[in-house]
């Protein structure tokens with residue numbers, strides 16, 4: 001804890017996609033924890049006005065709502081100029097969070113669908129950051145948190161364009177971390193599992209299921225009765241990363257699903273005796289970041305293992321190879 005317990009005192013935060021879901025939850029939490037000023041930037045004018053109005057009532061003078069399309073250079077330029085003015089020249093925290101999700105098989109997807117996904121989720125993050133970075137460099141301090149997804153660490157059915165945009169955010173995160181470390185600016189990414197926000201409604205409609213069923217099917221949680229996490233759970237992780245408590249975290253990926261590792265390795269363990277020791281090792285890794293959610297072990301878990309601990313993934317592949325060779329040996 002800081003001396004006052006208020007980690008964001010004197011801090012100015014800009015949150016794209018701030019009028020809904022995870023972004024809005026973060027704005028509320030930042031203000032509750034003492035942020036000096038918070039800017040909500042969102043393309044949805046109606047929701048933005050409603051939510052900004054509510055927050056303004058509670059925190060007069062500390063909130064600014066700006067209509068902004070992160071794909072438009074002019075709109076971003078205007079949003080950042082006005083944010084900096086509001087923040088007295090400073091923008092200490094950027095939560096690059098604006099995003100969309102849509103669903104299509106790669107061979108059925110139109111170019112328009114692909115472009116929209118990459119433009120909003122990936123290029124938008126760069127358009128915003130590139131105008132905020134100079135403010136951070138000038139102050140010799142700052143934190144950029146890119147909101148990727150669990151889909152930035154694995155693949156997903158009918159989600160290749162979404163996954164590509166979210167894997168791309170890791171590239172941005174790692175590269176910006178290198179570029180900005182000399183300026184004392186940190187850059188990290190978060191990778192939430194399914195979150196209870198309006199974002200999942202589209203797929204639910206497409207599949208004739210409820211959003212909660214979709215979340216359960218695609219992500220699922222290890223703990224019983226937790227079909228998805230709440231926006232405040234994701235915001236909690238951002239709160240930590242934006243604060244000095246995470247002062248040595250940069251260039252790194254933070255998930256809310258280490259239990260995926262446990263579940264995946266548990267399955268491997270049952271299949272191959274030699275992996276037992278690795279499972280034990282991974283269990284220790286899991287304890288580092290306890291969380292409520294997990295990935296399906298069915299698809300892509302090796303990707304998660306690689307993201308979390310490459311040497312373990314290498315060993316698993318080797319052991320799987322050995323098990324395969326052993327299975328091919330004729331029985332004695």
Ligand SMILES: NC(=O)c1ccc[n+]([C@@H]2O[C@H](COP(=O)([O-])OP(=O)(O)OC[C@H]3O[C@@H](n4cnc5c(N)ncnc54)[C@H](O)[C@@H]3O)[C@@H](O)[C@H]2O)c1
Pocket residue numbers: 016017018019020021022023041042043044068069070071097098099100101120124147148149150191192193194195196197198199200
């Ligand atoms: N909901 C999930 O299951 C989940 C899981 C992991 C990651 N995420 C990521 O979290 C982020 C926030 O999503 P959410 O779940 O809170 O959804 P949400 O739909 O509640 O919020 C997204 C916000 O982004 C805004 N937005 C969309 N396009 C924009 C644009 N061009 N310019 C400015 N704002 C724009 C929307 O108006 C909306 O307010 C997204 O990047 C999403 O990919 C979501």
